[in-house]
Amino acid sequence: MNTDCPECTAIAALVANEGASVTIFCGAADFGGSSSAIGVTDDWTGWEPRTFYGDEVLDCLHKAMAEKKARASPKVRRLAIVAVLDATEGTP
Numbered sequence: 001m002n003t004d005c006p007e008c009t010a011i012a013a014l015v016a017n018e019g020a021s022v023t024i025f026c027g028a029a030d031f032g033g034s035s036s037a038i039g040v041t042d043d044w045t046g047w048e049p050r051t052f053y054g055d056e057v058l059d060c061l062h063k064a065m066a067e068k069k070a071r072a073s074p075k076v077r078r079l080a081i082v083a084v085l086d087a088t089e090g091t092p
């Protein structure tokens with residue numbers, strides 16, 4: 001992977017989970033106003049391909065990364081609450 005390349009870096013982040021995939025669609029297709037589209041399949045998409053649109057492939061990748069982050073955060077918050085509860089347990 002070329003880490004200087006923003007597209008490669010974003011794709012690597014999106015396929016970090018085993019079984020995840022990113023599909024880059026041909027820009028010649030009509031995406032209803034957007035010139036680029038990608039498909040992402042991962043646990044946070046329910047293992048169904050989810051399509052993201054943008055002017056450039058990188059825009060699509062960034063939208064997918066933002067969505068992945070947004071979907072991951074409730075779990076992180078729950079873990080944080082559990083950690084707080086654990087910390088208060090046993091205190092008089």
Ligand SMILES: [Zn+2]
Pocket residue numbers: 002005006007008009
């Ligand atoms: Zn690249």
